[in-house]
Amino acid sequence: MQTKKANKKKIFMISIVCVVIIALVATLALRPKKESYNQETAKIQDIITFYSFSGNIEAKDSQTVVSGNMLPIKKLYVKEGDLVKKGDVLFILDESDVAANIDQSAAGVEIAKINYEKMKTTTRDQQLAQVSNTLESAQLAFNEAKVNLERMEELFHSEAISKQDLEQAQKGYDTTKLQLESAQNNYDITEKSVEQNVRTAKEQLHQADASYQAAKSQVGDLKITAEIDGEISEIYVKENESLITGTKIMDIVNYDDLEVKVKVDEFDLGSVSEGKEVTVTINPLEKDIVGKVSKISKQAETVNGVSFFTASIDLEKDEALRVGLSVEVKAVNKNITNATTISMKALQFDNENRPFVYYRDINDNVVTKAVKVGANDGNTVEIIEGIKVGEVILFPEKAKGITPQMTPPSGMGANE
Numbered sequence: 272m273q274t275k276k277a278n279k280k281k282i283f284m285i286s287i288v289c290v291v292i293i294a295l296v297a298t299l300a301l302r303p304k305k306e307s308y309n310q311e312t313a314k315i316q317d318i319i320t321f322y323s324f325s326g327n328i329e330a331k332d333s334q335t336v337v338s339g340n341m342l343p344i345k346k347l348y349v350k351e352g353d354l355v356k357k358g359d360v361l362f363i364l365d366e367s368d369v370a371a372n373i374d375q376s377a378a379g380v381e382i383a384k385i386n387y388e389k390m391k392t393t394t395r396d397q398q399l400a401q402v403s404n405t406l407e408s409a410q411l412a413f414n415e416a417k418v419n420l421e422r423m424e425e426l427f428h429s430e431a432i433s434k435q436d437l438e439q440a441q442k443g444y445d446t447t448k449l450q451l452e453s454a455q456n457n458y459d460i461t462e463k464s465v466e467q468n469v470r471t472a473k474e475q476l477h478q479a480d481a482s483y484q485a486a487k488s489q490v491g492d493l494k495i496t497a498e499i500d501g502e503i504s505e506i507y508v509k510e511n512e513s514l515i516t517g518t519k520i521m522d523i524v525n526y527d528d529l530e531v532k533v534k535v536d537e538f539d540l541g542s543v544s545e546g547k548e549v550t551v552t553i554n555p556l557e558k559d560i561v562g563k564v565s566k567i568s569k570q571a572e573t574v575n576g577v578s579f580f581t582a583s584i585d586l587e588k589d590e591a592l593r594v595g596l597s598v599e600v601k602a603v604n605k606n607i608t609n610a611t612t613i614s615m616k617a618l619q620f621d622n623e624n625r626p627f628v629y630y631r632d633i634n635d636n637v638v639t640k641a642v643k644v645g646a647n648d649g650n651t652v653e654i655i656e657g658i659k660v661g662e663v664i665l666f667p668e669k670a671k672g673i674t675p676q677m678t679p680p681s682g683m684g685a686n687e
Contacts, residue, residue: 308629308637308665311617313658317608320646321550321601322542324533328553328586328596332499332525336361338518339492344510351506355497355523362520364493365511376483383479387472395465402454402461409447409454416440416447501525524594529586531562533600534579537571542602543582551586552599561587562600605646610653617666618644618652628658629665637665 342364349361423440426432501523508520531551535543543549543564551562562584571578584600586592619627619639627639642657658664 307668309668310663310665311614313611313613313654313660313662313664315609315660316612316651317606318610318612318646318648318651318653319606320604320648322539322604324535324582324600324602326531326533326584326598326600328529328531328592328594328598330501330524330526330594331528331530331585332501334498334501334523336495336520336523338514338516338520340364341513341515342366342493343513344508344520345493347506347510349503349506349521351503353503354501355503356500357497359497361495361497364495366493373483373486376479376486379479380476380483383472383476387469387476390465390472391469395469398461398465399458402458406451406454406458409451413444413447413451416444420444495520497523499523499525500527526592526594527588529592529594530565531584531586531598531600533582533584534572535567535582537578537580540567540580542604543567547602549584550601551584552601553592554597554599556591556596558591560589560592607646607653610645611655611658611660612651612653613658613664615647615650615652617664618642619666629667630663631665 344362345365347362349355349359355361420440420443423432423437427434427437502525504522504524506521508514508518514520545564545567547564549562549564550559552559564582565585566583568581571580573579613628617628619629621627625641626644627641629637630640632638640657643655645653645655647653
């Protein structure tokens with residue numbers, strides 16, 4: 272009996288201990304944890320902010336050589352990678368077809384010239400002489416018939432001839448009159464036809480001569496030269512390869528004169544001006560070079576209601592540059608020297624987006640202070656009012672912002 276009572280008492284004591292332990296654990300778990308802070312010191316430093324634009328490297332001067340005719344290339348004088356000067360011979364065209372074409376065109380001119388001379392002299396005179404003789408004969412016959420009719424009318428009125436004789440004379444007059452009119456019409460038609468033939472022969476001569484001159488001009492175009500200084504970047508054809516008009520033959524690029532074109536928002540236009548130096552970051556090469564704004568378009572391009580201006584930026588010579596590389600252009604926005612600064616992570620904002628900082632008062636309590644901020648470069652922020660150089664600033668180890676136990680004071684400074 273006493274053993275049973277001892278066991279019950281032991282179980283009761285164990286239960287009490289367990290309850291106390293659970294309560295203690297719960298109390299510790301529910302107790303608010305004290306906020307931990309890092310600290311930094313406000314210091315003097317310079318802050319530089321930039322406007323940033325994206326673009327690609329382009330060549331200011333380039334030439335795409337295309338075929339102006341169907342002549343094959345007889346000989347190439349350059350290869351890919353060669354440097355050429357303006358006026359250097361790139362290739363010559365095969366003149367064999369041109370020579371045959373010139374001979375054929377020259378023969379066509381001679382034939383057209385002979386035909387024209389013949390049309391305006393011998394043929395013209397012969398054709399007009401033939402119809403002119405016919406017209407003269409018809410005129411003489413008509414004149415004789417007219418005189419005869421007049422004489423017969425006088426004789427008839429004096430009753431020297433019969434009416435039948437008069438009618439016979441009238442019939443002869445009418446017949447010769449019709450013949451004269453027909454001869455005159457034939458003469459007029461022949462004269463117009465001859466003049467038209469002469470004009471046609473003259474036009475044919477002009478056309479033949481134009482073809483001859485065009486054929487000869489091809490001889491002058493057999494030597495194709497470079498129009499710019501640059502490098503032969505690519506050749507698309509081979510010697511003796513058949514071409515058609517418009518075939519791309521080769522590209523010439525002046526890699527010593529490169530530029531970047533960027534679109535500048537109308538509200539950022541004040542950040543760039545002709546002659547201004549900018550920093551050009553070539554992202555794939557991880558290097559910066561100097562650029563200078565050479566031109567800004569005077570007419571905007573509107574995209575989705577926003578106006579952009581194109582700025583051209585000359586690049587300093589660099590052997591590593593390649594056409595097409597993506598770049599970032601940075602133009603200085605603000606350059607503030609000897610500014611009181613803290614890091615962006617030490618700057619806090621309340622629910623109304625007013626800036627403040629944490630610091631410890633004379634009682635070692637964490638309190639807040641309103642500040643007025645200026646420029647920032649994304650990592651460092653300028654403090655205009657509220658903090659002095661050398662002052663220690665706190666910031667939570669956890670999330671940046673206001674802790675549940677802290678309420679920022681009213682009257683915070685506005686962010687510039």
